Amino acid sequence: MKIACIQVDIQYGKPEKNYEHIENKIREAVEQHHPDTIVLPELWDTGYDLTRLDEISDHNGVKAKQWLSSLSKELNINIVGGSIAYREEDLVYNTSLTYNRNGEQIGTYSKAHLITLMEEEKYISPGKNNTLFTIDGNLSTLSICYDIRFPEWIRAPFLNGAKILFVPAEWPIQRQSHWRALLIARAIENQCYVIACNRVGSDPKNTFAGQSLVIDPWGDIIAEGSVHDEEIITAEIFPELVDDVRVKVPVFNDRRTDLY
Numbered sequence: 001m002k003i004a005c006i007q008v009d010i011q012y013g014k015p016e017k018n019y020e021h022i023e024n025k026i027r028e029a030v031e032q033h034h035p036d037t038i039v040l041p042e043l044w045d046t047g048y049d050l051t052r053l054d055e056i057s058d059h060n061g062v063k064a065k066q067w068l069s070s071l072s073k074e075l076n077i078n079i080v081g082g083s084i085a086y087r088e089e090d091l092v093y094n095t096s097l098t099y100n101r102n103g104e105q106i107g108t109y110s111k112a113h114l115i116t117l118m119e120e121e122k123y124i125s126p127g128k129n130n131t132l133f134t135i136d137g138n139l140s141t142l143s144i145c146y147d148i149r150f151p152e153w154i155r156a157p158f159l160n161g162a163k164i165l166f167v168p169a170e171w172p173i174q175r176q177s178h179w180r181a182l183l184i185a186r187a188i189e190n191q192c193y194v195i196a197c198n199r200v201g202s203d204p205k206n207t208f209a210g211q212s213l214v215i216d217p218w219g220d221i222i223a224e225g226s227v228h229d230e231e232i233i234t235a236e237i238f239p240e241l242v243d244d245v246r247v248k249v250p251v252f253n254d255r256r257t258d259l260y
């Protein structure tokens with residue numbers, strides 16, 4: 001499966017502009033790299049313009065759903081749609097929607113761990129469920145940005161057979177070393193592919209770290225974005241490698257389920 005992470009800058013609180021820019025980038029990625037699966041960053045529609053979510057969030061995700069469905073079908077690609085500001089009645093969630101090549105929604109997940117450091121919990125409601133979905137035959141899960149600091153949360157879908165972890169993010173540059181280390185650790189401990197798409201650029205409060213990563217189940221980085229520039233990061237992944245690594249180092253069998 002060929003992956004393309006769309007590492008872009010995001011305009012603060014301007015969904016229309018972001019839709020236009022990201023659609024152009026997706027079309028460019030498809031023309032130049034012929035990916036099977038496209039991955040977008042976190043909150044790519046609004047950015048972290050949290051105080052204006054009443055005005056700019058997507059009611060029931062109607063707009064994003066229509067756009068993701070028609071684009072994935074037209075271009076014959078899977079789209080792991082990063083995340084959007086998704087309004088459900090009076091609450092807003094940081095929600096990811098995944099579509100397959102037929103334009104069908106196959107996955108949804110709302111960020112469970114909200115980052116108090118960025119005051120996310122004041123404006124966004126937390127999700128309660130993790131997710132499992134199948135992309136081109138590969139069982140996958142997804143966590144959003146700050147979630148990667150909580151390995152006990154991420155473990156559950158891997159105990160249920162996941163082989164790939166997708167991570168849309170808006171990770172600031174001041175904690176860049178944590179981004180790399182945490183993603184490599186999640187790949188090694190779960191013996192899975194990690195496909196992490198971060199944004200670049202700045203908003204009024206933060207500068208973001210880019211460095212989108214594709215990491216194999218051995219923990220080796222196989223593709224990496226730059227820190228400052230918009231970029232399409234591509235990699236070919238081989239999910240059968242997950243089984244090889246799990247046989248070589250059988251940590252799933254060696255877990256002490258009598259103790260934890």
Ligand SMILES: NC(=O)CCC(=O)C(=O)O
Nearest residue numbers: 115145146170171172175
């Ligand atoms: N958008 C985020 O969740 C940022 C996470 C972060 O900055 C951190 O965990 O550190």
